[in-house]
Amino acid sequence: MERDYSKMQRPNDVYFFATCLVDLFCPEAGMDAIQLLEREGIRVHFPENQTCCGQPAYTSGYADEARAVAKVQLDLFPNDWPVVVPSGSCAGMMRHHYPTLFAGDAALQAKAEALSARVFELTEFLVKVLKVNWKGSGKPAKLTLHTSCSARREMGTHLHARELLGQLAGVEVLQQSHESECCGFGGTFAVRQPAISAAMAGDKADALKETGAEKFVSADGGCLMNIDGTLEKRRDSFRGQHLASFLWQQTQGEKR
Amino acid sequence: MSTQPLQFVPGSEFKRRAAEVVANPFLRKSFRGAMDFLMAKRAAQFPDPELLERQRTLAEHIRRYSLSRLPQLLEQLEANLVKNGVKVHWAETPDEANAIILGICREHGAELMVKGKSMVSEEVELNHAMEQNGIEALESDMGEYIVQLAGEKPSHIIMPAIHKTKQQIAKLFEEKVPGVSYTEDVDALIQVGRDVLRKKFMDADIGLSGVNFAVAETGTLCLVENEGNGRMCTTVPDVHIAITGIEKVVEKLEHVVPLYGLLTRSATGQAITTYFNVITGPRRNGEKDGPKEMHLVLVDNGRTQAFADEQLRQTLQCIRCGACMNHCPVYTRIGGHAYGTTYPGPIGEIISPHMMGLAATHVLPGASTLCGACGEVCPVKIPIPDLLIRLREEATHDAKPGHAPLVGQGAGKSTFASLAYKGFAFLYSRPALYRTFAWAATRFRFLTPSNQAGWTVTRTPLKPAAKSLRELLAERRK
Amino acid sequence: MSARDKILGKLRAAQARPLPNPDDAVVAHYASLPRTAQDQLAQEFAEKITAWHAEVHTVPRGQWVDKLKDIVAEKGIRTLLYPPAKAHGKALEASGVAGLKPYDRPIDEWKQELFEGVDAAITGTRGAIAETGTLIVWPDADEPRLMSLVPPIHIALVDADTIVPTLYDAITAQGWSQGLPTNALLITGPSKTADIQQTLAYGAHGPKELIVLLLTGEASQ
Numbered sequence: 001m002e003r004d005y006s007k008m009q010r011p012n013d014v015y016f017f018a019t020c021l022v023d024l025f026c027p028e029a030g031m032d033a034i035q036l037l038e039r040e041g042i043r044v045h046f047p048e049n050q051t052c053c054g055q056p057a058y059t060s061g062y063a064d065e066a067r068a069v070a071k072v073q074l075d076l077f078p079n080d081w082p083v084v085v086p087s088g089s090c091a092g093m094m095r096h097h098y099p100t101l102f103a104g105d106a107a108l109q110a111k112a113e114a115l116s117a118r119v120f121e122l123t124e125f126l127v128k129v130l131k132v133n134w135k136g137s138g139k140p141a142k143l144t145l146h147t148s149c150s151a152r153r154e155m156g157t158h159l160h161a162r163e164l165l166g167q168l169a170g171v172e173v174l175q176q177s178h179e180s181e182c183c184g185f186g187g188t189f190a191v192r193q194p195a196i197s198a199a200m201a202g203d204k205a206d207a208l209k210e211t212g213a214e215k216f217v218s219a220d221g222g223c224l225m226n227i228d229g230t231l232e233k234r235r236d237s238f239r240g241q242h243l244a245s246f247l248w249q250q251t252q253g254e255k256r
Numbered sequence: 257m258s259t260q261p262l263q264f265v266p267g268s269e270f271k272r273r274a275a276e277v278v279a280n281p282f283l284r285k286s287f288r289g290a291m292d293f294l295m296a297k298r299a300a301q302f303p304d305p306e307l308l309e310r311q312r313t314l315a316e317h318i319r320r321y322s323l324s325r326l327p328q329l330l331e332q333l334e335a336n337l338v339k340n341g342v343k344v345h346w347a348e349t350p351d352e353a354n355a356i357i358l359g360i361c362r363e364h365g366a367e368l369m370v371k372g373k374s375m376v377s378e379e380v381e382l383n384h385a386m387e388q389n390g391i392e393a394l395e396s397d398m399g400e401y402i403v404q405l406a407g408e409k410p411s412h413i414i415m416p417a418i419h420k421t422k423q424q425i426a427k428l429f430e431e432k433v434p435g436v437s438y439t440e441d442v443d444a445l446i447q448v449g450r451d452v453l454r455k456k457f458m459d460a461d462i463g464l465s466g467v468n469f470a471v472a473e474t475g476t477l478c479l480v481e482n483e484g485n486g487r488m489c490t491t492v493p494d495v496h497i498a499i500t501g502i503e504k505v506v507e508k509l510e511h512v513v514p515l516y517g518l519l520t521r522s523a524t525g526q527a528i529t530t531y532f533n534v535i536t537g538p539r540r541n542g543e544k545d546g547p548k549e550m551h552l553v554l555v556d557n558g559r560t561q562a563f564a565d566e567q568l569r570q571t572l573q574c575i576r577c578g579a580c581m582n583h584c585p586v587y588t589r590i591g592g593h594a595y596g597t598t599y600p601g602p603i604g605e606i607i608s609p610h611m612m613g614l615a616a617t618h619v620l621p622g623a624s625t626l627c628g629a630c631g632e633v634c635p636v637k638i639p640i641p642d643l644l645i646r647l648r649e650e651a652t653h654d655a656k657p658g659h660a661p662l663v664g665q666g667a668g669k670s671t672f673a674s675l676a677y678k679g680f681a682f683l684y685s686r687p688a689l690y691r692t693f694a695w696a697a698t699r700f701r702f703l704t705p706s707n708q709a710g711w712t713v714t715r716t717p718l719k720p721a722a723k724s725l726r727e728l729l730a731e732r733r734k
Numbered sequence: 735m736s737a738r739d740k741i742l743g744k745l746r747a748a749q750a751r752p753l754p755n756p757d758d759a760v761v762a763h764y765a766s767l768p769r770t771a772q773d774q775l776a777q778e779f780a781e782k783i784t785a786w787h788a789e790v791h792t793v794p795r796g797q798w799v800d801k802l803k804d805i806v807a808e809k810g811i812r813t814l815l816y817p818p819a820k821a822h823g824k825a826l827e828a829s830g831v832a833g834l835k836p837y838d839r840p841i842d843e844w845k846q847e848l849f850e851g852v853d854a855a856i857t858g859t860r861g862a863i864a865e866t867g868t869l870i871v872w873p874d875a876d877e878p879r880l881m882s883l884v885p886p887i888h889i890a891l892v893d894a895d896t897i898v899p900t901l902y903d904a905i906t907a908q909g910w911s912q913g914l915p916t917n918a919l920l921i922t923g924p925s926k927t928a929d930i931q932q933t934l935a936y937g938a939h940g941p942k943e944l945i946v947l948l949l950t951g952e953a954s955q
Contacts, residue, residue: 484883530925
């Protein structure tokens with residue numbers, strides 16, 4: 001879905017919605033994302049009451065439970081600042097599905113719509129709003145990029161990630177086969193249909209590895225856990241890294 | 257041909273059957289190759305994404321408009337067909353549809369029916385019904401013929417025999433067609449089918465076909481095909497019976513053009529098919545060929561249930577191109593048979609619950625990662641992922657107050673899942689409690705179970721980090 | 735209550751919101767697409783239908799019968815089915831092409847012969863579509879439906895002046911909705927299938943060969 005960025009001002013403050021996965025399973029990626037934003041001169045606010053966007057319940061058909069969780073998040077962002085989310089599918093949930101989720105309640109729906117308009121996936125925010133222009137100062141790296149499929153389809157995050165990686169000197173992004181294909185995570189799908197999910201995750205791990213890259217990066221915690229968990233079980237040393245961490249690592253020489 | 261066991265398998269078998277295919281490297285490779293081929297062919301037809309988007313918007317508009325006037329259009333279609341000399345029948349259920357067709361066959365003392373490709377006839381299991389009553393119902397689409405000869409069901413709505421290799425088909429023909437010796441030459445194999453079926457077209461009493469578009473304003477049935485078997489079925493036998501779902505009607509011929517253009521490009525990556533067969537009635541006085549009698553059977557089979565709800569109604573926009581299955585990463589892994597339904601893949605997951613009830617199909621809406629590939633390629637913009645989520649909800653809950661329950665409403669309820677999501681909601685809607693939980697989960701991460709159900713079969717266990725992000729932030733503030 | 739009344743009753747009970755008619759959007763869509771210039775139509779049609787595996791011979795209007803004789807000889811056509819009441823049928827009768835077989839009686843009387851004893855058929859067309867390389871075939875009492883289907887070779891006469899840019903043009907400009915035959919046909923190449931391992935094979939059930947005589951130049955008759 002195309003968004004009009006032309007009228008967006010560079011803000012002084014943003015909210016950071018870490019997502020439950022980043023908070024608990026890859027906090028360093030969240031930290032790196034925050035530092036990336038701060039280096040651009042942005043004050044990053046972390047609402048302490050944040051929990052989860054509610055997606056696991058929503059996509060499983062438990063709308064009431066999703067609403068109960070999402071309702072709490074609606075109250076986290078009182079000021080009219082952008083909300084930056086370091087995970088594509090969670091950003092997509094808040095941006096595209098919150099308004100529908102609260103369709104039965106005019107007041108909450110209005111709130112959800114207002115929030116939806118200022119939710120940004122991290123890479124989108126860096127590219128489209130902050131218009132960062134990095135040079136890259138890290139070690140040369142050959143990598144490949146996996147984007148969450150809902151994020152790429154709902155928000156075009158693959159384009160933003162590619163643009164950021166393209167700015168970095170010495171970083172070569174290799175193209176895997178079936179790039180746009182899902183890694184088989186699908187939230188609870190991985191547990192409900194383990195055989196199919198495993199086949200998809202295995203194929204995805206193969207495709208990423210076959211590029212000859214030294215690692216893959218992704219801006220989605222769920223995909224990372226799925227593919228990395230698969231590789232680790234295979235005792236393969238090939239691994240993924242959260243895009244925010246890779247960006248932070250490769251841009252240490254950048255100034256504000 | 258022998259009577260085949262044509263009954264559907266229940267949805268509960270899905271998981272086991274899927275696991276079986278996934279474990280078969282030969283099938284995996286063959287589905288992957290076939291889907292890659294179809295995806296590349298489709299992509300080549302749509303080089304301009306902006307134009308494609310305009311075409312899809314227009315097609316969606318036409319389909320939605322047609323559905324918004326469905327009862328009126330059906331009546332108009334019926335009136336005009338009758339004017340053109342076509343007999344129109346209505347069937348609420350598969351049994352009714354089969355009884356109508358059997359009645360027509362009996363009236364003509366029919367022994368042999370040749371069939372053009374019709375997914376609705378698969379849906380009502382017409383072949384089974386005919387054979388039980390001593391009428392040979394022979395598939396004539398090459399893929400359908402092969403599948404029928406093998407005693408199987410189609411595994412794809414456009415490419416029915418996509419799960420079979422030429423070696424398997426060669427062996428099948430050698431075994432089942434008298435006088436045919438083993439050959440892997442595709443032209444020769446097709447010639448075998450041609451020779452067998454030409455005799456059947458000549459001898460058949462009844463020709464049965466599906467319908468791609470029914471035009472209300474003119475009382476016209478449009479059929480899309482490459483082989484010519486559809487034309488044989490609709491032209492050579494004395495009686496032509498067309499069978500279709502009630503949703504296939506559009507108002508005018510002009511509305512068909514954009515839909516047809518998207519159908520063939522989305523399905524097989526062809527700009528057009530060899531034949532576009534536009535039928536407006538049986539043989540007229542003075543004409544030398546064409547059927548002397550023509551029937552249309554309009555089938556409901558659960559479509560009115562989907563129609564009753566504004567969101568679910570979008571399911572009926574489908575023009576049966578199969579692009580959603582070609583692009584589905586799940587279908588690509590498991591093929592069509594695992595679903596156990598007439599329509600496999602994403603469209604099958606959203607339409608089968610209306611046809612077969614949620615009791616038999618509640619697993620299917622869950623057989624998707626919601627990656628969105630299906631919705632992205634759908635030529636009529638059916639929001640398939642949204643409909644999957646909706647059906648997951650209907651499968652696991654009672655009907656909302658004021659809403660009529662779907663057939664099999666709540667059949668997928670599970671105490672465990674229900675408690676799990678209640679627990680999820682309880683924990684994650686209480687920030688203070690969640691913080692305590694996060695603190696405990698990180699502190700006691702060594703207690704994380706190493707067996708995490710389906711997750712750890714092929715993955716290492718999920719383990720919380722030593723400190724949560726909020727803790728790291730708190731430490732930084734100090 | 736009949737199944738009809740039950741089905742219609744359920745559909746009506748849903749009270750679907752009326753949606754705007756797409757007619758203007760359809761017109762606007764086709765108006766927005768680039769159009770092939772009039773003088774390019776024949777060439778585009780010939781290229782496209784050739785790509786669909788048809789054989790195209792461009793001949794001056796007055797000389798198609800001669801070309802046809804060559805084709806009959808070259809392909810070894812022993813029996814050529816033709817429509818005796820049509821102008822092109824009469825022209826053929828006058829020409830003395832060998833092996834002519836008129837389609838002059840109902841199929842019921844000679845079905846087996848049609849299926850087993852006819853090598854080729856020749857038909858006219860109502861026009862053709864450049865964009866997709868498609869024949870518009872308009873069967874009637876004098877030129878029945880099966881001519882373009884059963885014989886292994888279908889020879890079609892296309893007058894270059896009747897080629898339109900798109901299917902949409904054909905349907906609107908020729909006013910199809912005002913008078914359709916029992917079986918109008920669009921034909922784009924010979925019969926084909928890719929049902930065995932996605933391998934393309936021609937002559938699945940219909941003609942194995944489609945030969946187009948594209949008639950150009952000044953009318954000579």
